[in-house]
Amino acid sequence: xxxxxxxxxxxxTFFVExxxxxxxxxxxxxxxSSRPFEFKELLRQCYNVGNRSLLLVxxxxxxxxxxxxxxxxxxxxxxxxxxWMPSMVSISIxxxxxxxxxxxxxxxxxxxGIGAELGSMRVTEQIDAMEVSGTNPFKYLVVTRIMATTLMxxxxxxxxxxxxxxxxxxxxxxxxxxxFQLYFNQVFDALExxxxxxATIKSFFFGFAIGLxxxxxxxxxxxxxxxxxxxxxxxxxxxxxxxxxxxxxAVFISDxxxxx
Amino acid sequence: MENTxxxxxxxxxxxxxxxxxxxxxxxxFNMELHEGENLVIMGKSGSGKSVMIKCLVGLMMHDSGIIxxxxxxxTKLTQKELNNLRTKIGFLFQGSALYDSMxxxxxxxxxxxxxxKTFKETKTLVSDALESVGLSDAIDLMPAELSGGMKRRVALxxxxxxxxxxxxxxxPTTGLDPITAKEIIHLMEDIQQKYGTSSxxxxxxxxxxRVISDRMILLIDGxxxxxxxxxxxxxxxxxxxxxxxx
Numbered sequence: 109x110x111x112x113x114x115x116x117x118x119x120x121t122f123f124v125e126x127x128x129x130x131x132x133x134x135x136x137x138x139x140x141s142s143r144p145f146e147f148k149e150l151l152r153q154c155y156n157v158g159n160r161s162l163l164l165v166x167x168x169x170x171x172x173x174x175x176x177x178x179x180x181x182x183x184x185x186x187x188x189x190x191x192w193m194p195s196m197v198s199i200s201i202x203x204x205x206x207x208x209x210x211x212x213x214x215x216x217x218x219x220x221g222i223g224a225e226l227g228s229m230r231v232t233e234q235i236d237a238m239e240v241s242g243t244n245p246f247k248y249l250v251v252t253r254i255m256a257t258t259l260m261x262x263x264x265x266x267x268x269x270x271x272x273x274x275x276x277x278x279x280x281x282x283x284x285x286x287x288f289q290l291y292f293n294q295v296f297d298a299l300e301x302x303x304x305x306x307a308t309i310k311s312f313f314f315g316f317a318i319g320l321x322x323x324x325x326x327x328x329x330x331x332x333x334x335x336x337x338x339x340x341x342x343x344x345x346x347x348x349x350x351x352x353x354x355x356x357x358a359v360f361i362s363d364x365x366x367x368x
Numbered sequence: 369m370e371n372t373x374x375x376x377x378x379x380x381x382x383x384x385x386x387x388x389x390x391x392x393x394x395x396x397f398n399m400e401l402h403e404g405e406n407l408v409i410m411g412k413s414g415s416g417k418s419v420m421i422k423c424l425v426g427l428m429m430h431d432s433g434i435i436x437x438x439x440x441x442x443t444k445l446t447q448k449e450l451n452n453l454r455t456k457i458g459f460l461f462q463g464s465a466l467y468d469s470m471x472x473x474x475x476x477x478x479x480x481x482x483x484x485k486t487f488k489e490t491k492t493l494v495s496d497a498l499e500s501v502g503l504s505d506a507i508d509l510m511p512a513e514l515s516g517g518m519k520r521r522v523a524l525x526x527x528x529x530x531x532x533x534x535x536x537x538x539x540p541t542t543g544l545d546p547i548t549a550k551e552i553i554h555l556m557e558d559i560q561q562k563y564g565t566s567s568x569x570x571x572x573x574x575x576x577x578r579v580i581s582d583r584m585i586l587l588i589d590g591x592x593x594x595x596x597x598x599x600x601x602x603x604x605x606x607x608x609x610x611x612x613x614x
Contacts (some may be wrong), residue, residue: 144482158413229468239477240425241530242451 132324139244140251149163152188156217161264168213169281172205173197173275181283190284195298197276203303206269208355211314212310214261219322220259222253224345227336235327250327254319258281261315262308311320311356321347376439378403378566379534381426384433385590386419394421394430395590401534406560406567408598410612411587416569419460420587421536424568425457426450429607438533450536456480457534458527458565462542466511466526472498473507476526476533483530500562501555517548521555528559535559537569541576546562574613578602587613 113245147326184190226249229235273295280286323341329335379401386394393416401407411417424435426442436444437453445453466475476494485493487524498504500520511519520540526536540556541549553576560567571577577584578598586594586609587603594601594609602613 185486225469232463232465233461233465236422236427237459237461237467237571238478238528239427240454240457240459241526243479244451253514 116358120210125148127323128328129318129320130239133240133320135231135246136251136254136320139247140255144247146248146252148169149252153252154260157214157253157256158260158263159210160216161214161260164213164217165210165268166271167270168209169206169285171339172209172268173201173229173272173277175202176205176262176272177276179278181351193280193284194276194286194294198273198295198298199303201272201276202269203307204355204359206272206353207265207307207311210265210268211261211311211312211318211351212348214257214264214314216344217349219318219343219347222257222319223325223329224336224340226250226253227329227339228333230327230329231332231336246327254316256360257319257322258312258315261318262311265311265314266308302362302366306358306366308309310354310358313358315352315353317350318347321350348366371434376506377401377436378438379568380434380436381420381424382422382434382436384420384435385431386416386423386428387431389404391433394423394433396433397522397587397590399585401566401568403533403544403566404564405559406569406580406582407547408569408571408581408584409587410577410584412569413572415587416590417587418538421538421568421570424536425454425459428593455483455508455530456533458530459536460520460523460527460537460540461492462539464511464516464523465515465517466523468511470511471507472509472511472522475511476529479530493529497529498603500528500559516544518552520548520552522554524555524559528563531563532565534568535570537567539571539573541571541573549573549576556580569611 180196181190181195184196186192226235229249234243235249238248272294277286277288277291280291281288309364314331322343324347325339333340377400379399381397381399384394384397385392390450397416397420399407399409409417409420409533411612419428420547423430424437426441432596435450438456440449440453442450442453447541461562466472470478476497479489479491480493494507497510503518503521503525506514506518506522511522537556540552544552556567559565567580569576569580581598584595584601585592585596588608594606601609604610
């Protein structure tokens with residue numbers, strides 16, 4: 109009976125949190141569409157999210173392309189379909205693996221970073237200090253960060269995809285003597301707008317989710333330094349879960365428009 | 369302090385109540401702060417002092433009661449009006465609450481961002497505020513590079529930057545060594561004399577209360593248990609009051 113009660117309490121807490129997150133998102137849209145705008149802080153956050161994630165995204169993308177090609181090669185060779193490698197890799201990376209993997213990497217770096225930063229600002233009363241000085245901390249801290257992740261993630265994903273394809277091209281060049289020019293010709297022949305557009309659109313939602321959950325967890329942080337750790341940790345967990353849900357919905361919708 | 373009763377208070381709290389579930393923190397707290405006055409509020413940890421000042425500046429919603437600042441009931445203000453009123457109140461937080469990612473200069477410039485000040489005016493206000501706390505040299509340092517006492521001074525400079533009419537001090541000497549604590553107390557006195565601000569000081573520090581208070585209130589069980597001058601309260605024979613001065 110006690111166990112049942114615990115489970116029902118957890119379910120209740122989960123739904124309460126979903127409700128609070130929805131209100132938080134609603135407040136974001138309200139505050140984002142009203143003056144004054146914090147352009148300077150937005151640019152600073154874009155730099156933090158974008159520029160400081162470049163190396164991580166580049167390394168991840170490169171290894172992703174490299175490993176994916178190495179692992180797929182034997183199977184394709186078995187069926188005599190190794191010439192399809194550039195098409196298969198490019199479609200897989202651009203449509204699905206690139207956006208999801210890079211978004212997950214950014215969830216780990218950016219969302220947890222935002223959760224920890226805002227969480228520590230909350231417990232050390234820095235957010236209260238902003239509020240009592242007549243500034244709107246939600247606009248300054250939350251709106252700018254969510255907008256920065258929403259704008260920067262698509263760019264990071266495009267960059268990561270390009271690096272992943274480059275990694276794949278290196279494997280093909282070394283193992284199959286395929287020139288870079290031939291490899292990328294096949295890549296661009298295989299890719300269509302129906303591959304690129306849905307992936308780009310969903311990457312904006314990925315960015316929004318990363319910023320939203322990170323700021324939500326950090327801004328509402330409680331229980332001192334323990335709470336900061338929890339905020340940072342749960343920001344990653346919730347964001348990762350949300351990314352898969354968004355991905356599922358995006359694939360479902362794009363299948364309606366572009367599916368066969 | 370007899371004459372202050374005739375003047376309209378700059379800050380007034382009537383029958384303030386605040387509960388967290390079954391925990392009744394404030395049970396009808398009353399208070400008046402007059403212009404140019406230093407009012408000290410003392411109470412044990414958990415007696416509701418911090419809750420009271422958070423309600424005062426709108427960081428927390430009270431359950432019932434009236435809070436009037438400069439004649440305005442804060443519950444009837446719009447967010448914009450409340451923000452405007454907040455610019456007339458300086459707040460020194462217990463842990464200083466300096467913005468970690470900003471330099472001392474940026475910390476001080478932050479409250480001025482929406483005040484339509486020119487670059488020159490901002491620069492003058494920042495240097496004046498830092499000078500009044502004796503930290504002009506620290507302008508380009510990060511908060512992590514400052515000692516506890518320096519942080520408290522910078523936080524005080526930030527609280528002063530908008531030239532407020534009221535300054536609220538939340539445990540201004542907590543966590544500081546006795547010498548630095550004395551320096552902060554003298555600084556508070558200097559500021560009060562220089563700017564003519566009214567001060568509301570929340571503290572446990574008997575020395576701080578003795579030196580700085582014109583009047584003090586003892587907050588016990590969510591109500592003002594005793595009020596008067598430091599001398600009147602410290603000489604009381606009441607057991608609960610005496611516990612504070614042991």
